[in-house]
Amino acid sequence: MRVGVLTGGGDCPGLNAVIRAIVRKGVPEYGYSFLGFRNGWRGPLEALTKPLDIPAVRGLLPRGGTILGSSRTNPFSVEDGVEKIRTNLQNLGVEALIAIGGEDTLGVATKLHEIGVNVVGVPKTIDNDLSGTDYTFGFDTAVNIAMEAIDRLHTTAESHHRALIVEVMGRHAGWIALHAGMAGGANAILIPEVRFDIEQVCKWVESRFRMDYAPIIVVSEGAMPKSGPEGEGTEVLRTGEKDAFGHVRLGGIGDWLAHQIEQRTGKEARTTVLGHVQRGGTPTARDRWLATRFGLHAIDAVHDGAWGQMTALRGTDITMVPLAEATKELKLVDPALYAEAEVFFG
Numbered sequence: 001m002r003v004g005v006l007t008g009g010g011d012c013p014g015l016n017a018v019i020r021a022i023v024r025k026g027v028p029e030y031g032y033s034f035l036g037f038r039n040g041w042r043g044p045l046e047a048l049t050k051p052l053d054i055p056a057v058r059g060l061l062p063r064g065g066t067i068l069g070s071s072r073t074n075p076f077s078v079e080d081g082v083e084k085i086r087t088n089l090q091n092l093g094v095e096a097l098i099a100i101g102g103e104d105t106l107g108v109a110t111k112l113h114e115i116g117v118n119v120v121g122v123p124k125t126i127d128n129d130l131s132g133t134d135y136t137f138g139f140d141t142a143v144n145i146a147m148e149a150i151d152r153l154h155t156t157a158e159s160h161h162r163a164l165i166v167e168v169m170g171r172h173a174g175w176i177a178l179h180a181g182m183a184g185g186a187n188a189i190l191i192p193e194v195r196f197d198i199e200q201v202c203k204w205v206e207s208r209f210r211m212d213y214a215p216i217i218v219v220s221e222g223a224m225p226k227s228g229p230e231g232e233g234t235e236v237l238r239t240g241e242k243d244a245f246g247h248v249r250l251g252g253i254g255d256w257l258a259h260q261i262e263q264r265t266g267k268e269a270r271t272t273v274l275g276h277v278q279r280g281g282t283p284t285a286r287d288r289w290l291a292t293r294f295g296l297h298a299i300d301a302v303h304d305g306a307w308g309q310m311t312a313l314r315g316t317d318i319t320m321v322p323l324a325e326a327t328k329e330l331k332l333v334d335p336a337l338y339a340e341a342e343v344f345f346g
């Protein structure tokens, strides 16, 4: 059998480790051949391919990004997109597809499965917001990068008696902010799930300065003030631009916070936006381990004909869950977990 593999959406550390594991098991154990599709769903849509065999996956384990390239192409918003995919798969002799992606890429995989395409999913996102799995790979790397940044910012903040704000990724879910903020000893963590009160944030800042410390505030890019620039509970946007899945480009909440803190407390405040640094570079050991196991189980799922299913981590076991279930709703931060972190605010 010939199996197609694609990576879609925002890249993340560990994607290459999944591709490597799929090929390293699929060729010797099941006798499959592979075809890489380039640039997410654009690959099958436009028949953009890349050979994928054992020599092609050598040395991939520590490599960040994806050798297949990625995109946020949505075939359902392209005219005859689905028909083009079907025709291309048939012409290329691809009988099964492994789609490695987040909510959008796997959302497309879910719909393709419903119309009879043989698809298996592998969840990835640094945001860790996919349901059905305890963790996605890429998250641990992003958290460690953010934690290291917070550690470094503590010393410079204290030298200059400034409030420093760290803006991390997290469109709808505050997992990166929560984990990195707790690990890095942040004085406030602001996440999309809980609207924050700017007055309260300023009180925390002032109390930290009174203790002769400099405050570090970790904020998710999607966090919203109770009363923001555009009114109640609005996101701060970099531009009004939207991608093919209708997501607006976020960014700017850190600068907004710094401005508010300076105005309201009279203390100097600066912002560091970590941005794509969180997504680049080599994966941590934990992400390599998880990505490799997802790859091994994904190719087993192809062999089992487990179409419409996705690999998932439950405890330390890898299980299969229906794509439809995993893409139904996002996994958000539980208020009880956030409450644990609040002990350290201020």
Ligand code: F6P
Residues within 6 Å of the ligand: 009, 010, 011, 102, 125, 126, 127, 169, 170, 171, 221, 250
């Ligand atoms: O896919 C997750 C994510 O990391 C979000 O947190 C963020 O909003 C988005 O990617 C930004 O991605 P890009 O700059 O590639 O559009």
